[in-house]
Amino acid sequence: MSKLSNLIEHIRRIALAVVDLIVRFKRSTEKLFLPHEGRVKPEGDIALDALTARFPRYLRAAPGHVVCGRGWYPLVWDLCTAIEALEHLAMPKVGTVQAEERLGGLFIKIDSPSLLVRELARDIEHKAAATCEECGAAGSLRLGHGFAKTLCPDHAKIRKRPYHKMGELEPGQKTRLLFLDAEFTDLEYPQLISIALVADSGESFYCELANGWSPVGCSGFVLQNVLPLLTGGEFMQERSYAGPRLSQWVTDFGCPVRVVSDAPRYDWVLMLDLLLEAVPVNLCPAPITFYSDSFPELVPLLQEARAKSLQSSEGSQHHALFDAQALREAWEVMRLNVHPAILDQYLRQY
Ligand SMILES: [Zn+2]
CATH class of the missing domain: 3.30.420.10 (Ribonuclease H-like superfamily/Ribonuclease H)
Incomplete structure (x- = not known):
């Protein structure tokens, strides 16, 4: 049994690595041939509009399918790029993608029967669990009164501050x-x-x-x-x-x-x-x-x-x-x- 699950895990990793390769290839061709069409992933901060406009077939515009902090937008972008790449390789068409923050974690719902697509989504969810939802830096789960959030140390500090000083x-x-x-x-x-x-x-x-x-x-x-x-x-x-x-x-x-x-x-x-x-x-x-x-x-x-x-x-x-x-x-x-x-x-x- 454990041999089998080891094998499955091995295959899963290989599949994800292959998808990663395809995505990289797709990225560099887009950078080369379509640099001005909003198709290339921006460096750093991504606006929600830019994200939904880039993948209109998967993501409905706000307030819609992406309901999480902007620190996770790049991850959603990566996921959609990967799905798009797989579709080019004759994989069955994928329906909508929903990305939503809940209880500090990212939950992704994808309308697709493909195991590989679901594995991709799971991979992105795990990456989000180690990424600040506010800024995209490395983060971890922080608990406070009324919130559970995945945050970097800087954003966690802001959340924690119990009182502020009143001005003169x-x-x-x-x-x-x-x-x-x-x-x-x-x-x-x-x-x-x-x-x-x-x-x-x-x-x-x-x-x-x-x-x-x-x-x-x-x-x-x-x-x-x-x-x-x-x-x-x-x-x-x-x-x-x-x-x-x-x-x-x-x-x-x-x-x-x-x-x-x-x-x-x-x-x-x-x-x-x-x-x-x-x-x-x-x-x-x-x-x-x-x-x-x-x-x-x-x-x-x-x-x-x-x-x-x-x-x-x-x-x-x-x-x-x-x-x-x-x-x-x-x-x-x-x-x-x-x-x-x-x-x-x-x-x-x-
Ligand atoms: Zn942060």
Whole structure:
């Protein structure tokens, strides 16, 4: 038995080596004869558009078949090149290729009956397990609160940073409040799906993430109650775009801002994770936890305020933007009912 499996492993390696040779040959001919047609693999960073445009038959454009960090795009490129090369050698045509990050690993799904193609995919998956998903450098699995990621030491450091330093602020500057709500995949392994911030003065930020999560990782509750409410369209954005945009939105307040959240263990942590290295200096490093349960006498009022807010916005619960607006309304009710001295203490909590 072990002799047989040794033999199979041997054949597998030879087959992969042969494919590698074919790919190299294909690469050099493309470099020679088609250097300007976007067919040649770029050195270093690859844009998602360039990747999907190069292999339109396998990869649907974003947000579609490639749902992982850009550090893994070169691996997907290599895989598609290999498949293309095999097709030229009269292998049966391959359907779509899907590459998706899940629980720190790359999962590839290929519509093909060929064993060799599946072996190629498995090989790429194993390479991804040793490649930083953010930048493509050598990496390994890192575990943190709410995430499992394959990262290089540099990107792991950024993920780990628990707090950021707030910049120097002018004395007497008033702190503005931002009400936060986020939707995520699952309580056990939360991955951000959508995020909203509503300022005390009413301005809002909202986006839905095109990558970094997948329906497969969602709890039944989220599948049923959260995903159907997503707005989509222009609100659906890549994490690498949404993070800096959120950072800019917060920065533009030009004064200290502090986040109010009723679930900071999830929402706040996921927000910092989205901001990564772009945490604004005017963002207070600790959120205010809004424990509506701490004011039992206010509970009916708070519930009413939330219900009214949802009604007037014609939004639904479990949509981050409407929930953030409702949180703001509830806060307003609390603010009007508690003693100013108590409110002061509330605002000072760390
Ligand atoms: Zn990295």
